[in-house]
Amino acid sequence: MSLNQLGLEFAVLVDGEPLVPHGVQSQVDGTVSAYVASSVGKQFSLTLQNNTGLPLAAWVYMDGRFMSGVVVRPGTRGEMKGVPISSQHCRPFQFSALKLTDNDDVVQSSAIDVNQIGLLEVKMFRISPYMTKAEDVKPRQIAEINGVPERSKKLGSHSVTLGESQIHQTTYHCNVEYLDPKHAPFMKFRVQYQSEDMLKARGIIEMSAKEKCQEELGISGQKRKRSHAEGSNDTSHSSKRQASSSTKAIKAERLHSPSRVSSSEPSVDFIDLTQSNTTTRSSSRRRIANSADDDVIDLTDEPCKVERPGSPIRVPPSLNDDVIDLTDD
Template identity: 30%
Template sequence: MLQLEKFSAWVTIDGEETPEYNVEISDDGTETTCWIASQVNKPFEVHWRAEPNHSATAGDVRVDGKNTSGQVVHPSTYMSQNASVKGVPISLTQIRPLMFSTTELTDDDSYLNVGVSPELGSIVLEINNVVVTDAPSRHELQDTQFESKVHERSKKLGAHSARLGEPEYKVSKYVSIRRYGRVASFTFRYRPLDILQAQSIVPPPNSSKRKADNTPGEDETDAPVDKKRAIPEVIELDDDGNEDVESELKALRARMELLKAKQVKKERAEPSAKRVKREHKPVLIQGEIIDLT
């Protein structure tokens, strides 16, 4: 979300607020620009919020240099007010929603002499102080030929532009206003995500190494670890002292009794499980290692 004094603005794509990158604010604090990642064939809307204000304001939205629509926010002393533009009105009860699209390229040389709007690839919201007048309101339907066509040599301008979707029902209300001073301007420059990443505007995705570090290895498992599981022990014996050998054997026998008790307790806790008679093998002492199996 971009912020300027008493106004904030953001863009949603397919209903989700999209993050802004490389945000810049002018020295006088009335203009801000940023980059967003466009998504082809996804609808987008422009939203803004006006903090409590004693003056009425109007927000006007241009996309790719073309006028779309606007909204008046009336004065409010106690609460902030939200407004939005989601499309271009084509009648009093219908609009065509704004959508991202792939820019149409042509090899027709006649387009070489056609000026391309410097705002191609930009969404601009301008907010002005206004006075609501008593003059009869009138509405002018915008040009529905919204798609941009550029010569193929103009690929540097970016791979996405805006188009209009299928008509939707939405009642539009109109009032007559007189603008008398711009108070804020928000510019969202948009490009495909891969282009923004290639230009280091958007951070690249996590490296494969980092993902590999977070991926369980062959000897790892996602299953919970039983903290009560007994850990096999290796007991070292010293051939030079019979007393040490005897004490180690006593400790070993005590541990075996403990393991037996745990096994009996486990079998009692699972009466439905099939019990198998276990025969314990004798303890063998060979060399310096006692191996219990």
């Protein structure tokens, strides 16, 4: 399936078949945009069918990098499989997993714009039908994407790399005269590529009924597991507090007179609800961290006194001046 604009058809081919465009939009400035599903390791090519009746030149950009220019004469179909490195050889285009690095100071070539990664763009210009042969054309050097910082939020993204050199149809280079200003092309095609799973997660590709059911079951199962884990933690910490309180009471009875029971300080608990949704209890103070602005809402409970029953041991008045040892043997 191709994108069409003013008699020009554009498609991205994998294994000789065009990728299905999703979310196609056309704008008044002659720009057509869409999404396609890319697969890591797959080589691809671009095709242009010129039914406009005009000679056109195409500038091809991938991930913000200029790859090459192509002339498409009226009534012909042009295919671009890679970057020419000689008159009969080229390095094919290939979808690859984008490399991420935890080094925020990684230095990229000035030709790499992180915001353009994942974008195929073709700018079309009207040209004069008269062309001249270009001499001594040198192979174009394409900047490589060695990695982008994790903070760039490109996790799971793909990029375009160049495969090993392979034989290609003979390439001829020529000089052309542009009829459109270079800052205002005749038309543009902008195709963003991502994995099919990511496009489905973004709602660009509609999920099947089976996939929707599986997703809902997965979310429901995660909620149940999280709820069960939180309940287990609550029970465990509650038991530990009760055991700790009982131990303190026994020690207090041993250290002080049997006619007095000391009251311990109230324990301090808090629940820290961070972005990872983990739950820990060590105090009665509850803090909720807002993931948007990191403000903390303090829901501290007012401290309450712990009333403990009196000791069941009664000491006769005649023994008030004696020391009674209640320590276990």
